[in-house]
Amino acid sequence: MRVGLDVGGTKTEAVALDDAGGVVARVRRPTTLGPDGVIASILAAVDEVAARSGGRATSVGIGMPGQIVPGSGVVSHAVNLGVRSLDVAAILGATLGVPVDVENDVKAAALGAAVLRVSAPSPAPGGVEPGLAYLNLGTGVAAGLVTGGAVWRGARGAAGEIGHLSVDPAGPRCRCGQRGCIEALAGGRAIAERWGRPAALPVAEVFDAAEAGGVDGADRALAGALRDDLVRGVAAAVRVLVLTADVDVVVLGGGLTALGDRLVAPVRAALRRSGETSPFLRSLHLDERIELLPAGSPAAALGAALLGAERGEEVLSVG
Amino acid sequence: MRVGLDVGGTKTEAVALDDAGGVVARVRRPTTLGPDGVIASILAAVDEVAARSGGRATSVGIGMPGQIVPGSGVVSHAVNLGVRSLDVAAILGATLGVPVDVENDVKAAALGAAVLRVSAPSPAPGGVEPGLAYLNLGTGVAAGLVTGGAVWRGARGAAGEIGHLSVDPAGPRCRCGQRGCIEALAGGRAIAERWGRPAALPVAEVFDAAEAGGVDGADRALAGALRDDLVRGVAAAVRVLVLTADVDVVVLGGGLTALGDRLVAPVRAALRRSGETSPFLRSLHLDERIELLPAGSPAAALGAALLGAERGEEVLSVG
Incomplete structure (x- = not known):
C-alpha cells in the first residue's frame, strides 16, 4: 500500500x-x-x-x-x-x-494533477497527456512539469520555478530584488503586502473591493490594479509554460484558485486578447488549455505516493 | 551512412x-x-x-x-x-x-549542438547533458530543447517558441501584435527595422554605432538603445529557458552570434546583475550556463542526420 x-x-x-x-x-x-x-x-x-x-x-x-x-x-x-x-x-x-x-510539493502536485486528470472522465483524446504543467498560485507562484508520466526536474531541480521571471521592468518590486516578477504580480503574499490592509483572505478582499461599489475611490482603484496584475501575471505564466515546454494543459491550483471563475474567466479573456493580434498565439489556443484542479483534491499527497512508481517500480498510465 | x-x-x-x-x-x-x-x-x-x-x-x-x-x-x-x-x-x-x-531547423540544431558539445573536450562532468537549450538568434528568435538525447517537441511541436513571450508591456511593438516580445527586442529583423538604415549587417552596424564616437548623437542614442534591448532580450530568453526547463546549458547560435563576445559579455553581465539582488537567481549561475556554438558548426545538418537515431534506430550517448 x-x-x-x-x-x-x-x-x-x-x-x-x-x-x-x-x-x-x-x-x-x-x-x-x-x-x-x-x-x-x-x-x-x-x-x-x-x-x-x-x-x-x-x-x-x-x-x-x-x-x-x-x-x-x-x-x-x-x-x-x-x-x-x-x-x-x-x-x-x-x-x-x-x-x-x-x-x-509543487512538483508532487503536478504528478498528482496528471493522475487525477487521467482518472477523471477524459477530456483529452485517449486520456493521455503529452505534457502537463501544474501552476501553483499560493503565497508564491511556481509550476511543476510532467511529461511521459514523470516529473521534469531539470539539471538542478529548478524546472518550473517561473515565479521569478520578470515580465514587466516597470512592475512592482519583488522580494527577490527584481521588478515585475510573475510572483510580484500574482503571488498571494505580494498582493497582500501591496493591499496593506489586515484581512483573513486578502486576495478575495481585493476582488470584492475591485468589484464592489461600497468602497472609496482610492481603495477601489488599488484593488482594481492588484486584480489586473494578478490576472496578467497568471496569463504570463501560462504563456511561459506553453511557449517553452508546449504542455498540453496548464492545471491551476493553490489557495488563490478558491476564487474559481472570478480568476479563471479574466485570465482566459487575457489569453484570448493576446491571440486577437497574434495568429501564432491564437493557433496555440492558450485560453482553452487552462483548467482548475478540482477543489479539495489531494494532488500533492497523491503525486507523492506515486513518486516511487514514477521512478520505475511499476508502470502507470499517466501519459 | x-x-x-x-x-x-x-x-x-x-x-x-x-x-x-x-x-x-x-x-x-x-x-x-x-x-x-x-x-x-x-x-x-x-x-x-x-x-x-x-x-x-x-x-x-x-x-x-x-x-x-x-x-x-x-x-x-x-x-x-x-x-x-x-x-x-x-x-x-x-x-x-x-x-x-x-x-x-532550430530543433535539429539543438540536437546537433548537444552532440557537438559531447564530442568536444568535455566541459560537463562525464560529458552528459541533463538538458540543453539551443537559442537561435537570427532573423527571429526561437529555441530548441534537448533532454535525454532527444528533442523535446511538446504537445504541438511549439516547445521552444519563446520569441513571442512579452517581457515588457511598454516595449517595442512586435510583428505578432504584442509589445516587448523577446523577438521584438532581440530578433535581427526587428532590430534592422527599428534601425531603419540600409545596411548589409544591420546588427553589427548598430553595435559599431553604439560604440563609435564618429556618429551623431541621435544615431548613437538609438544604436545604444537597440543594443541594450538586444542584450536584455537575450538575457530574458536565457532566464525563461533555465527557470522553466532548468536546462544545464544554453547554447547560443544563429547569425547574430557572429558578434561573439561583443554580444555574450554584456548578456553575461546582465545575468549577473539580476543575481546581485536575487539569491535565488544567483544560485542558478545563469551567466555561467551560456555558451556560443562554435562558428561554422553544421549543427542543424548534424542534428538532422541524427533524427532517426534519436527516434530509436540506435543508441547515442548524447546525454
Whole structure:
C-alpha cells in the first residue's frame, strides 16, 4: 500500500492508495514545525492513514516545500517548515523500513494533477497527456512539469520555478530584488503586502473591493490594479509554460484558485486578447488549455505516493 | 551512412556521417525556393554529399524552417522557403527509398549542438547533458530543447517558441501584435527595422554605432538603445529557458552570434546583475550556463542526420 504525504506549514495531509491507485484512506493533521517536528508529524500521519486503511505502507512518498536536489531525499530551504536542511529520506527510511521518496510539493502536485486528470472522465483524446504543467498560485507562484508520466526536474531541480521571471521592468518590486516578477504580480503574499490592509483572505478582499461599489475611490482603484496584475501575471505564466515546454494543459491550483471563475474567466479573456493580434498565439489556443484542479483534491499527497512508481517500480498510465 | 540537411532560405547544407557519427563529407548549395525547388535542392545536396563521401545514404534527416507536426514529415508555414505545406518525408522517402525524418531547423540544431558539445573536450562532468537549450538568434528568435538525447517537441511541436513571450508591456511593438516580445527586442529583423538604415549587417552596424564616437548623437542614442534591448532580450530568453526547463546549458547560435563576445559579455553581465539582488537567481549561475556554438558548426545538418537515431534506430550517448 503506497502512502503519500503533503507536508505544509500548517497541516500535513496523507493518502493511502490501493494497488489500482485508488485513494482508500485520507487524513489531515496539524504540522509541527522544525526538523524534529516535521519528522514526527510525518510518522504520525503515516501511522494514522495506515490504521485507517487497515493496511501497511510498502512505500512512502513525501511532498514538501523547499528545494530537493534531484536524486536525493534531502530537503533544504524549507522556510515555512522551519527546516534549513534535512535528509528526510534517510531518516524516515531507517525508521519505517520501506522506500521513501521526497519531492518538492509543487512538483508532487503536478504528478498528482496528471493522475487525477487521467482518472477523471477524459477530456483529452485517449486520456493521455503529452505534457502537463501544474501552476501553483499560493503565497508564491511556481509550476511543476510532467511529461511521459514523470516529473521534469531539470539539471538542478529548478524546472518550473517561473515565479521569478520578470515580465514587466516597470512592475512592482519583488522580494527577490527584481521588478515585475510573475510572483510580484500574482503571488498571494505580494498582493497582500501591496493591499496593506489586515484581512483573513486578502486576495478575495481585493476582488470584492475591485468589484464592489461600497468602497472609496482610492481603495477601489488599488484593488482594481492588484486584480489586473494578478490576472496578467497568471496569463504570463501560462504563456511561459506553453511557449517553452508546449504542455498540453496548464492545471491551476493553490489557495488563490478558491476564487474559481472570478480568476479563471479574466485570465482566459487575457489569453484570448493576446491571440486577437497574434495568429501564432491564437493557433496555440492558450485560453482553452487552462483548467482548475478540482477543489479539495489531494494532488500533492497523491503525486507523492506515486513518486516511487514514477521512478520505475511499476508502470502507470499517466501519459 | 546517415545524411543530414539544413535547408535555409538562401543555402542548403548537407553532411554525411560515418557509423561513429563523424562528419565525413559536407557540402553547401544554393536553395531553390518553392515546393518543387526545395525538393530538387534537397535531392541534389543528398547526391552531392554522397558522391563526395563515396558512400550511399541509408537515412536522410532534414532540418528546415516552419512548423512540423510531431510525428509527421509535413512542413507548413515555411515562409522563407516559399512553402505553405509540403509532405517532405513522403515525397523524399518515395524517391530515395530510405527513411526520411523532418524537423524544424532550430530543433535539429539543438540536437546537433548537444552532440557537438559531447564530442568536444568535455566541459560537463562525464560529458552528459541533463538538458540543453539551443537559442537561435537570427532573423527571429526561437529555441530548441534537448533532454535525454532527444528533442523535446511538446504537445504541438511549439516547445521552444519563446520569441513571442512579452517581457515588457511598454516595449517595442512586435510583428505578432504584442509589445516587448523577446523577438521584438532581440530578433535581427526587428532590430534592422527599428534601425531603419540600409545596411548589409544591420546588427553589427548598430553595435559599431553604439560604440563609435564618429556618429551623431541621435544615431548613437538609438544604436545604444537597440543594443541594450538586444542584450536584455537575450538575457530574458536565457532566464525563461533555465527557470522553466532548468536546462544545464544554453547554447547560443544563429547569425547574430557572429558578434561573439561583443554580444555574450554584456548578456553575461546582465545575468549577473539580476543575481546581485536575487539569491535565488544567483544560485542558478545563469551567466555561467551560456555558451556560443562554435562558428561554422553544421549543427542543424548534424542534428538532422541524427533524427532517426534519436527516434530509436540506435543508441547515442548524447546525454
